[in-house]
């Protein structure tokens with residue numbers, strides 16, 4: 001069998017069909033659950049999420065975040081305390097209460113709110129714990145699900161009503177310390193996303209699109225084959241907006257009282273999983289970066305008439321050599337042809353295949369076949385473990401490089417509104433010169449028929465062109481595209 005050239009046309013031409021098909025075939029998720037916006041995570045999808053969760057939590061805890069778990073429900077009263085916050089979220093909250101079972105049942109109690117995010121659940125507790133500068137900084141995190149009554153069309157993993165994520169919340173003694181934590185949070189998220197080979201832009205959102213109750217918001221927008229960017233993580237500087245309404249006050253070192261400076265940041269597990277599938281996948285299905293792959297290596301014996309026993313025996317030996325340290329599967333099903341097995345595991349995203357046939361037995365070698373490039377090459381068995389480790393590393397690197405290339409191809413400079421609108425239509429992320437006025441940014445939204453995602457946070461991009469809207473001197477560049 002010759003190697004194939006990985007083709008990835010399907011996901012660009014018919015993204016929804018391709019994605020839905022991959023979710024089921026690769027055992028990632030099943031979106032046929034009979035409640036709109038709720039899905040079942042299958043073994044492979046949940047495996048990836050669990051790996052990512054552990055890595056993220058490890059990094060957060062190294063940075064001093066304490067793992068905690070807070071209740072799912074908030075009182076309507078607490079939820080309503082921060083004016084901007086409730087304005088931003090009121091349209092999408094789930095409310096719960098006791099099910100009424102009879103006509104004579106007492107008056108219905110005030111419903112509780114299912115957390116759409118946990119500020120209003122955590123901060124009343126912060127107010128109890130924080131009274132002195134020595135109580136700060138306080139950094140906590142939890143992995144949980146949040147609930148948002150999504151009214152637009154839902155899409156598995158991208159736009160769902162039950163969202164598995166990690167949220168971190170911090171309180172600091174000064175604006176400066178809070179700012180420093182913004183940078184640390186960005187670095188932590190960047191690290192996890194980079195390890196997954198996901199390509200993204202870190203953008204500071206325009207003020208009209210910041211998190212409800214925040215001073216400013218920073219977001220990670222990952223590219224998607226259909227041209228709609230996928231916001232996978234956000235970091236919000238809350239200033240003292242919440243500490244004022246929840247009474248989070250501390251005694252300063254030098255005397256006097258001050259409101260705590262707060263941040264919150266969230267990392268969406270399902271959207272990150274979607275980005276892994278959408279950015280790395282090809283016509284056959286997903287290609288999992290090795291460190292999160294449910295199965296990293298599959299060993300496929302290629303039996304030859306009369307020499308079956310020998311080949312199976314050898315395959316078992318190869319499997320035994322790889323088992324410590326790698327997630328490996330031996331596919332020794334006898335009623336399935338090797339070609340069918342290749343296809344089966346390729347469609348499940350296994351990054352590396354080891355083939356063993358009679359010639360390999362004779363040569364004391366194996367053939368390695370890469371899922372990402374289709375390349376095949378022979379490796380002596382005494383070098384097996386080192387070679388496999390090297391190839392897996394190389395697969396991770398090349399997935400990441402390919403994805404970064406794709407992102408840079410997807411970004412285009414639009415010198416005029418007409419050209420911008422045309423590029424949005426083609427699924428591009430448009431970079432446009434901007435004078436800095438909110439009015440111009442807002443008008444871009446309607447004239448380009450897309451979302452204004454913001455300007456670069458990690459790169460200081462100075463514009464030397466006129467603002468695309470008003471023509472006055474540009475300050476920086478705004479990124480505009482369709483979005484999930």
Ligand SMILES: [Zn+2]
Pocket residue numbers: 434435436437440467468469470471472
């Ligand atoms: Zn302007």
